[in-house]
Amino acid sequence: MGRRDEQRAKGKQARAEQLAQELARGTTEHYVDPLLYDLEYADQHDDVDWYGALADERGVGKTILELGAGSGRISIPLADAGHHLLALDRMQPMLDHLFTKLDRLAKVGEPVSGTIEPLLADMTQIPLADHSVGLVIAPFNCLMHLYTWRELLACFREVYRVLEPGGSFGFDVLLPDLDWLRWDPHERHAVTRFEHPRTGAQMIYSTNHEYDPDTQICDVRIYYDDYDLEWDGLRPGVKPVSIVHLAHRQIFPEEARALLGVAGFEIESHTGDFLDLSLSSDVEVQVFVCTKPTKP
Numbered sequence: 001m002g003r004r005d006e007q008r009a010k011g012k013q014a015r016a017e018q019l020a021q022e023l024a025r026g027t028t029e030h031y032v033d034p035l036l037y038d039l040e041y042a043d044q045h046d047d048v049d050w051y052g053a054l055a056d057e058r059g060v061g062k063t064i065l066e067l068g069a070g071s072g073r074i075s076i077p078l079a080d081a082g083h084h085l086l087a088l089d090r091m092q093p094m095l096d097h098l099f100t101k102l103d104r105l106a107k108v109g110e111p112v113s114g115t116i117e118p119l120l121a122d123m124t125q126i127p128l129a130d131h132s133v134g135l136v137i138a139p140f141n142c143l144m145h146l147y148t149w150r151e152l153l154a155c156f157r158e159v160y161r162v163l164e165p166g167g168s169f170g171f172d173v174l175l176p177d178l179d180w181l182r183w184d185p186h187e188r189h190a191v192t193r194f195e196h197p198r199t200g201a202q203m204i205y206s207t208n209h210e211y212d213p214d215t216q217i218c219d220v221r222i223y224y225d226d227y228d229l230e231w232d233g234l235r236p237g238v239k240p241v242s243i244v245h246l247a248h249r250q251i252f253p254e255e256a257r258a259l260l261g262v263a264g265f266e267i268e269s270h271t272g273d274f275l276d277l278s279l280s281s282d283v284e285v286q287v288f289v290c291t292k293p294t295k296p
């Protein structure tokens, strides 16, 4: 191997190591503090209602598997409506928090009427028997944590395997927005003051992001800065208290449709924003309902 080839190989290895590090952070850091997670998404309800309606239509009397169930933002309301869920996630702190919330509801005399069982696992290797569930859901971008098309296909194949024939698979992921992805990676956005739910400290939340069009991975950085009463905003140059990375791989519509087809699914609907909208540049979220055919 010549010197140039050696240098190129070293550069490639360094980039691969950097990417691996970025992904390890980007798939965990946002999910180690479930109280903070719950606070950040407390106002989001459209998806809860949509998955509730899907469960009422297709999951009654069946086992519903939720991939990336997290702290139960979706699964608790579904169980409260009487459904039986398997909550799969690979982050123990999120699942622990889900069960703390269930215990709290039981203690105040408001237990959910259905059931939730935890499943600590990776969604590309689902530890369930073939044809064992009637409905699978994967809400709120959890599939964007699968960082190659091979991982996404592995997950679709696992969902297909565990679903009973005729069973449905509903999920949502962001519709890639190329304008947004190209925003200045140094500028901060969504600057919001809040009180930290654990420490009670007054803080400022803000984000920015950087997109790699080759891997399709967007590295979102969430900054938590101290709130300074004399300076109602971010002080330039002052280091944040912490920076949390969230790595999301963009899933383009044709890629998803192709991989679902390869896995054997029929796509019933592919619409926008939980409102049945046609996909257009105004839409933020692409929402899929797929079926496993009764005959392969």
Ligand SMILES: C[S@@+](CC[C@H](N)C(=O)[O-])C[C@H]1O[C@@H](n2cnc3c(N)ncnc32)[C@H](O)[C@@H]1O
Binding pocket: 027, 031, 041, 067, 068, 069, 070, 071, 072, 073, 074, 088, 089, 090, 091, 094, 121, 122, 123, 124, 139, 140, 141, 142, 145, 146
């Ligand atoms: C955005 S959260 C969604 C949580 C919950 N469904 C909600 O809507 O609030 C994504 C969840 O997916 C989980 N996750 C990411 N990659 C995963 C994987 N490969 N296998 C299992 N869970 C995964 C994360 O730990 C996290 O709890």
